[in-house]
Amino acid sequence: MSTDYDPIAEQYQRAKQQPWRTHVESFTLMDLIGDPRGLSVIDLACGEGFYTRRLRQGGAQRAVGVDLSARMIELAREQEQRQQLGIEYRVADARSLDHADQADLVVAAYLLNYARNVAELQAMCDSIARCLRPGGRFVTVNTSPRLHFPSAPSYHKYGFETRAATPWQEAAAIQWIFHLSGGAIEVENYHHNVASHETCLQRAGFQSLRWVSPRISPEAVEREAEGYWQDFLNHPPVIFLECLKAG
Ligand SMILES: C[S@@+](CC[C@H](N)C(=O)[O-])C[C@H]1O[C@@H](n2cnc3c(N)ncnc32)[C@H](O)[C@@H]1O
Numbered sequence: 001m002s003t004d005y006d007p008i009a010e011q012y013q014r015a016k017q018q019p020w021r022t023h024v025e026s027f028t029l030m031d032l033i034g035d036p037r038g039l040s041v042i043d044l045a046c047g048e049g050f051y052t053r054r055l056r057q058g059g060a061q062r063a064v065g066v067d068l069s070a071r072m073i074e075l076a077r078e079q080e081q082r083q084q085l086g087i088e089y090r091v092a093d094a095r096s097l098d099h100a101d102q103a104d105l106v107v108a109a110y111l112l113n114y115a116r117n118v119a120e121l122q123a124m125c126d127s128i129a130r131c132l133r134p135g136g137r138f139v140t141v142n143t144s145p146r147l148h149f150p151s152a153p154s155y156h157k158y159g160f161e162t163r164a165a166t167p168w169q170e171a172a173a174i175q176w177i178f179h180l181s182g183g184a185i186e187v188e189n190y191h192h193n194v195a196s197h198e199t200c201l202q203r204a205g206f207q208s209l210r211w212v213s214p215r216i217s218p219e220a221v222e223r224e225a226e227g228y229w230q231d232f233l234n235h236p237p238v239i240f241l242e243c244l245k246a247g
Helices: 008-015 019-033 048-059 069-084 117-133 194-203 218-223 232-234
Strands: 038-046 062-066 088-091 104-107 132-143 160-164 173-182 183-190 208-213 236-247
Touching: 008 069, 008 183, 008 194, 019 038, 019 048, 019 132, 019 194, 019 218, 019 236, 038 048, 048 104, 069 088, 104 117, 117 132, 117 194, 183 232, 194 208, 208 232
Parallel strands: 038 062, 038 104, 062 088, 104 132
Antiparallel strands: 132 236, 160 173, 173 183, 208 236
């Protein structure tokens, strides 16, 4: 079980090809982000640059990707070499980013759920606030704090499963098992309830918090049998959030 992405970087990259990533995760996240044209963007926990590239290709004037995993950043840089988009990638820990920036937008797909306790969650939110200009926006997707994972249904038909530690409490571990053609990979992240998220973000200087449930792309609704997405929608394992840094 790992929170270290170095040994599973390539497999995780393949896990991004599962249909729910495109038709639920990306569909909802990119819609929530809106038009990035002309914006200065930082993608925290960028992994191999999945969203960093999309933001730059969508017209972000500047895009920086930051990740703790050297191997993930290596994969991102390899893709940058093949297709030069002018993205800068850095290895750094989002719990202790010391650089202040004036970005218009910070995106973080699955960062906050790696905080092992509330102090780390606070440290991440403080780092994010330091990256943004006053009035700048933070958009994120994470393991959902609203779902009671110990009683979640099986998500096997979507290509993954979850397991959760009991008692269900702050910082309880959640295992995600992604079924891929070459075998399964497992990663572990941590539960933080809604109040912990909101308190840490507000303490870091964020306001206008808005939680957004996942949506399914019309194409995927059309393609699958009726009711196929119902387990995902009735018990969403991920949730989206946007907020603004106070001006
Ligand atoms: C589930 S992956 C998501 C990668 C990418 N955002 C995506 O959606 O494809 C989570 C990423 O968070 C990174 N990560 C975990 N803790 C971090 C931290 N403290 N600072 C920066 N990155 C971190 C991991 O190395 C991993 O690449």
